Structures are given as C-alpha cells and as structure tokens.
Amino acid sequence: MPSKIQNPEIDRPMIALGLEGSANKLGVGIIRHFPRPSKSAPRPLAEILANIRHTYVTPPGEGFLPRDTANHHRSYIVKLIKDAVKHSGVRVEDIDVVCFTQGPGMGAPLQSVAIAARTISLMWSKPLVGVNHCVGHIEMGREITGATNPVVLYVSGGNTQVIAYSHQRYRIFGETLDIAVGNCLDRFARTLRISNDPSPGYNIELLARKGKHYVELPYTVKGMDVSMSGILAFIDSIANDIFGGNPKYADDGKMITNEDLCFSLQETIFAMLVEITERAMAHVGSQQVLIVGGVGCNERLQEMMGIMARDRGGEVYATDERFCIDNGIMIAHAGLLAYETGYRTQLEDSVCSQRFRTDEVFVSWRDD
Template identity: 65%
Template sequence: MFKLIAIGFEGSANKLGIGIVEHTYEVDVLKNSDDTKIFEPIDIKVLSNVRDTYNPPPGQGFLPKDTAKHHRDCVIKVLKKAISDANVSVTEIDAVCYTKGPGMGAPLQSVAVVARTVAQLWKKPLIPVNHCVAHIEMGRAITGAIDPVVLYVSGGNTQVIAYSEKRIFGETLDIAIGNCLDRFARILMLSNDPSPGYNIEQMAKKGRNYIELPYSVKGMDVSFSGILSFIEQIVKKSKSLDDYSPEDLCFSLQETLFAMLVEITERAMAHVGSREVLIVGGVGCNERLQEMMEIMAKERNAKVFATDERFCIDNGIMIAQAGALAYAHGYQVPISESWVTQRYRTDQMLVKWRH
C-alpha cells in the first residue's frame, strides 16, 4: 500500500479554500508512473476542507483587488486551520497543489504566491490545477459517478462536458449562469451572504406566477445576457412590487435558465449514450436545478449525481484531489513555470488518470 497526501489552494474568485486529501494506492505510483498506465486510488479520504468567503455589501459585486486583499489577509489563518483539522505534519504532505485558472487574475495570483512559498519552504513538488477539472474530479470522487455527462455551472463557467468524447459539448456564449444570477441579485439588492444565488433560490421557492422570459438555446450553446437585460427592464419599468413580485421574478428566472441547461445536457447524453449526469460548480447546489435534472434523467432511465455545498462551492479539497491524481501520474512544474491564467479551458488540461 502507498499513501499520497496533497494540500490544495483555491482562490479563483471570492472564496479562499485550503483542503488536504489522502489517497491510498495498491502500488507506489510515483515509482511506476508512465504514459501507458492508469493508477486509481483504492481509497480517498478528505482530511480537511476549510473555506473563507469574501462577501461585499448588497447590490455590489466583488472586485478583483478587494477579493485578492481578502485572500491575503486570511490565508495564513485558513492554512493553519486546514493543517490542524487534518492532524498531519508538514513532513507528511507529499504535494502542494494550486489553482492555475480559470478565474480572476488578482485573486488567482495572490493564492499562487502562497502556494509557491509553501512548496519551497516545505521542499515539496508544485502542481498547477485546472479549476474546472477539479470540480469534476471532486464530484466523481464524492458521488461515485463513473463516466457521466457533466453539467458544470458556476459564477464564471457554464459547460456541458463528456470525457468519453474528450470534449465540451456546449457552453455559454456570453456570461455564466452564476454571474447572471449574481447580477440579478444585485438588481434586487439581495444580500451576498451566504451567496446571491442561494438567496435567489430561497425567494424562488415562494414564487407562484411564471413570467415568460426569452429562451436562448443555440444548438448546444446557451446565452444568458439577453435574458438578464430583459428581466432587468421588467424591474425598472414596474411601477410597484404589485406588478411583479421579487419572488415571481426569481422563480421565473430560475425556471427559464435551468430548463435551458437541462435541454442541452439531455442532448449531450443522447449523443454519447450516457445514463449518468453529474452536476458540479457552485450553482450545482441549487435544489431546483437538481430536481429538474432528476425529472429529465428519470425519463431516460438515467441517474443524477450531485453534491452539497461542502464540495459544490469552490473549495481547496477539490484542488488537492485533482492535483493528487495528476501528481500520482508524474505531473509537476518548477517554480519558474508556476504561472496562473484567467483563461484556462477545461479541455486544455491533459487528464492522464482517466481511461
């Protein structure tokens, strides 16, 4: 038996997360890694998963400089707690993993600096991780999904992905669904605590009247900006809350956006013949989205996999998970090549650990 412990640093947006994971393999993967072998852990343990969120005032989004300052201010506190919760020593950690991208430049860079520093101080290998791939691998590890069609929905990304075809089937043509929901929450002056999308979800549960909104599916892609503009005009032109209640507006927006996502996900499932759907990303916590996907999946004799907010929302453990898999298959970079990039597509990372 061979154990591999990795620590992950996530800070691509307003959440700073540090997590530690332990993999157990049947063989010493670091001595046996090559391009022809696939090594899969026989056991995965989440040792710690600590997160701190930057929440701006209602009606405001989070600016890169303010978010980066938040990450710098609390990263040492979060790091100490992650190590304490995991009950491991620095010498037991085998690899330091960090988010390379995609994300906001300043927050990404502020956390990457810490990861580089830690890797040099502890004399550990450094592994850059694709944020999107990390979401998928965390979802697979927690739910047990084997080879699902993945709906990845978050504040910065909206994609339908299938590894069996090694491709992105569809994605947003403009803004991500999480960004759409966040911006509508600002229009309604909803609180950012614990998150704008969560507060919209709670209001939508009280909505009863559906207001017809534009439905923008273009092949396998979706577009959200026009829908946001349309519903914003409804709010501005309403003479009073009696015209359109905030609850009905939230309900209508959710139903429309989620129906679009279910449609393109089902089309991808039909193309690859899959009977598994995995929902990942922060918006994947939404119970109504999961419910609508369940209805579609049941009609196709398929199964939906989803996680709760511990693993759906950006976190450090997902970076540690994907980084540990990459490191087990021989991947690491020197400090001189440990840059970050705001644009790092899901299909740009070589995934060597999947069949």
C-alpha cells in the same frame, strides 16, 4: 502546464495540500490517497483530512472586485493553511505535494493564491502541481458521488459548460456564449439588492421558492450553447420598471413580485441547461448526469435535471455545499491524481491563466 516525470509505482499513502482562490471563496484542503487496491481500480481510495473555507462577502447590490478579493485572500491564506494542517492532524513533513488553482478565474485572486502556493512549496521543499479549476470540480464530484462516466453539467459564477470524457480529455459539448449562469443570477441579485450572505444565488433560490407567477422571458439555446446576457437585460428592465413605480401584473390580476421574477429566471435558465444536457446524453449514450460547481447546489436545478434523467432511464449525481461550492479539497484531490501519474509544475511554469480551458488538460489518471 505541468511537466511529466517518471514515477515509481506508488505503494504508500500520499497526502496533498490544495489551495483554491479563483473567485471570492478561499479554500484550503488536505487529502490522503491510499494505493489503488488493484490496477483495475478506477481511482485510489481517498480520505478527506481537512476542508476549510472563508468567503469574501460584499454589501447588497455590490459585486466583488478582483483587487479587493485578492486582498481578502492574502489576509486569510496563512491562517487557513495553519488551521487546515492542525485540523488534519498531519505534519508538514508528511505532505507530499502542494496543489493550487492555476485557472480559470479572476486574475488577481488567482495570483495571490499562486504566490502563497509557491512560497510554501519553497519553504517546505515540496513539489507544486497546478490544477485546472473545472477539472477539480469534476474529479471531486466523481469521487464523492461515485459517478463512473457521466455527462457533466458544470455551472458556477464564472463557468457554464456541458462536458463529457473521451480519450483522456474532458471534452466541452456546449457552453455559454457570454456570461455564466452564476454570474447571471448574481447580477440579478444586485439589481434586487439581495444580500450576498451566504451567496446571492442561494438567496435567489430561497425567493424563487415563494414565486407563484411565471413571467415569460427570452429562451436562448443555440445548438449546444446558451446565452444569458439577453435574459438578464430583459428581466432587469422589468425589475427596474417595478422599482420605478410601473408595476407589472400577472394574468390573474395580481402584481408581479420579486419572488415571481426570481422564480421565472430560475425556471427559464435551468430549462435551457436541461435541454443541452439531455442532448449531450443522447449524443454520447450516457445515462448519468453529474452536476458540479456552485450553482449545482440549487435544489430546483437538481429536481429539473432529475425529471429529465429519469425519463431517459438515467440518474443525477450532485454533491452538497461542502464540495460543489469552490473548495480547497477538490484542488488537492485533482492535483494529487495528476501527481501520482508523474506530473509536476515547475516554478517558472506556475503562472495563472484566467482562460485555462477544461479541454486543455491531459487527464493522465484516466484510461477508461
């Protein structure tokens, strides 16, 4: 965890380099924060100077292994850092801090990027700040959308959480009991041998738009938590039956297609997410929902959440793929927020944790 030092009042722009590599996306971002216009301002003004990403893509039917993903990150990290610095127009000496994802995520990819962060920190004589991946998503979402104090639905390949801020922590109200929603979608894409380019979840979304028949699937909500593994096993068995020459038929006598299965999977798991998010909104009295994480780009999820929020007199906030998919700028932004309040990560404390919980982070930059 970062150590705390006393910071003088910051009266000049600050620049951070952020490195993200917790899964198959390698991202490098550079951001500039200007001083708060007043002490009552909720956050400093931010300017995105560079946001560059490269994705490790595997063949259809295959996932990405930690070792191979780490090799990808090691192969591209130097190029992406050089490209980001060039694109930003800043000099290395202008950068105040190097920020990196400290967790959660896949161990080997996290370590490969942490090593790169330590190396350039030493080479450039810059301080380090380790960033919680989930908090990076939340702060980037708040910055881009302007959401003030929303209930956050964090949905990605490795995480599914409903979160709300209270007393300088992002509190987890509900989460998956097994696999994440993005993992569920990705694994079903492998069953159907759907392309991983640009991402399996996006290609499932495209197929789902063509689906016409809803196939009833298990609906597993347990209080504020959800479970995805049983749904995946159930729909995998249907798909394997169809592949094995045992077709399934809808009520109108038409054969169930891959498009129908993708549509049914999305409708079921998104309805579960809407339910627990609405319950959290009622609990904390919020009228705002912020959707972050890679699955947050899904337009059907945004649509379903929007229907629920409008019925409650509220609204939904979401970003586009530049900021909802893993990226370096979110790490730079969250890291700089912490840096500006006096946080540093010492070299000996810069180890990664695959299970770095969202609610472990002391959110020192918020006191609302």
